[in-house]
Amino acid sequence: MKRVRILIRPKKGLLDPQGRAVREMLRDQGFKVGDVVVGKVIEMEVEDSQDIKTLVEKFIVNPLIEDYEIEEP
């Protein structure tokens, strides 16, 4: 088995209200912050031979609204 990590974020250019809310909160606290993006992390153990890209694209992300990265150790 191998452990993989999938990083998912809202597609570039799409309004991310969660990120915006966090950014505004930080600015209200006096921090100078630029763009903030809120996404999600999914970690899973899969068989070594598993084609993770197909699994992620078909079942985990919606490519219309999300970008993703796969981290494999």
Added chain:
Amino acid sequence: MRFAVCVFPGSNCDYDTYYVIRDVLEKEVEFVDHRSRDLSRYDVVVVPGGFSYGDYLRPGALAARTPLAEAIYEFSQKGKIVLGICNGFQILTELGLLPGALLPNTNMRFVCRDVRIRVENDNTKLTKKLEKGEILRIPVAHHDGRYYVPEDQLKELEKRGQILFRYVDNPNGSLSDIAGVMNREGNVFGMMPHPERASEDVMGSHDGLMLWYSLISD
């Protein structure tokens, strides 16, 4: 004419929808469980609102990977009518039966109130009893209702008359005020407002009734 109302774990408008079909429309209707693969008994499939699978991953994402979702897909390929309401709309976009996606509301709030929607196309199986430009008052209740579709696809939708309804006062930030769409073939429909909650005067509005009547008329 026999209706199916799909039931996923977390569906919560299933009984309301069932009730309107049985008691108001006086049509045959049955619940169909998410594990079922057989929709052959039915003429119309309704995917009701709710929070299937707790909206985990994305609203509708997990329901769209169930045996019943596969059956809905096959059912639609035969040209039969599928209507997704609210979470049902989200499920149908995740399933790839309807274009676009539904994102979190711009203000990050759950919006639960009556909205006014304008009929954009009155020449469909869902809207033929209505008139283009007519305004309906129907409630919405959602956190993820911001319709999004890439620019080129939006033009296609407009050109082909696939936009069914637009909000008069956009409650969620939807692109181009879109409240409901249909597929190219005109047999799969999705909308965020809840017509089943506006089908009797006692509910404060019966503006949703004409959608049901459209579906059951020849």
